[in-house]
Amino acid sequence: MTRQTKIIIVENNIPMAAKLSLRLNKLGYHITGIFSRAKDALNFMEQEVPDLILMEDQLKGQLNGIESQAAQLDHSVLYFNRNKTESLQTYLSEKLKDQKKKLKKEISESLDHFRKKPHQKEFQTILKDRIFVRHHDKMVKISLNDIHYIEADRNYCKVYSKDKKFLLVCTLKEVNDKLKDKRFLRIHRSYIVNLAHIDEIGSNHVVISSHALPLSKNMRLELFRHLQVI
Structure with missing residues (x-):
């Protein structure tokens, strides 16, 4: 199965970041971290580097470490404004649509696989x-x-x-x-x-x-x- 796209969100408005995280999870993306401070995001990236970094544009300039690290590793940093969450979702849908198609295909194949196993319910009770x-x-x-x-x-x-x-x-x-x-x-x-x-x-x-x-x-x-x- 194709690896899920890993995303971190850097946003000082945690409730808004949580809503965005839930939407992306439903689309099949893996949110590996939500951070309100640049320092916390940088510390996290020393252990695990995401595929995409979503960053609130008011934090721009404080995060040179993230920007340079992402550039070295060929990963994307996307700045967004909290008043433009709809355009952000459109951007993400376009940027990651190939992964979405693959995810849908994998889900369909998984369902077909389970339907072919008449005793699958036995494993669900263990x-x-x-x-x-x-x-x-x-x-x-x-x-x-x-x-x-x-x-x-x-x-x-x-x-x-x-x-x-x-x-x-x-x-x-x-x-x-x-x-x-x-x-x-x-x-x-x-x-x-x-x-x-x-x-x-x-x-x-x-x-x-x-x-x-x-x-x-x-x-x-x-x-x-x-x-x-x-």
């Missing part, structure tokens, strides 16, 4: 105890038992385990729709918790690993339905 999330340039396994809670952060989600935190480029609603497991319950518009890790329940909060998380009033009764209460 790994229900874990999820895989994108972390840098890898897909990392997280055991569902290890997840303590998931927090909404605008158009992102933060997944907290015992000693690690992962950032997902999706909404909490999307996570809740996909995470079909009885161990997890959405207790607040901003939080999904692993019931097995709840240590304490207050009148309007729960405690997990010394972290107090808000509990919606209308979810309190639902929470108790999922627990053994004496």
Whole structure:
């Protein structure tokens, strides 16, 4: 399968960058990083160089390191104005249309491949105890038992385990729709918790690993339905 085009976004307006990231993800591009500061983007590029750098034009002049590094490696830097996001999308569609065609072809071929395998559903039931999330340039396994809670952060989600935190480029609603497991319950518009890790329940909060998380009033009764209460 053809490697996905890697893109980083350098924009001090993080909510706008997140929206652009979601749109590009839906088109099949791999957003490897979003940065609000030039220094952070430069540090990231020392480890992993993207195919395309999208940069807010107000930051131009502060990023000579990025511009020179991209030129040496024959990678593109595209400056954009936050008032011209539509023209940016048109530019990207034209610039990367070949990759989009290849992506569509690969998806079609993959679907045909799965349709020819009558026992494919058997494999879908084996790994229900874990999820895989994108972390840098890898897909990392997280055991569902290890997840303590998931927090909404605008158009992102933060997944907290015992000693690690992962950032997902999706909404909490999307996570809740996909995470079909009885161990997890959405207790607040901003939080999904692993019931097995709840240590304490207050009148309007729960405690997990010394972290107090808000509990919606209308979810309190639902929470108790999922627990053994004496």
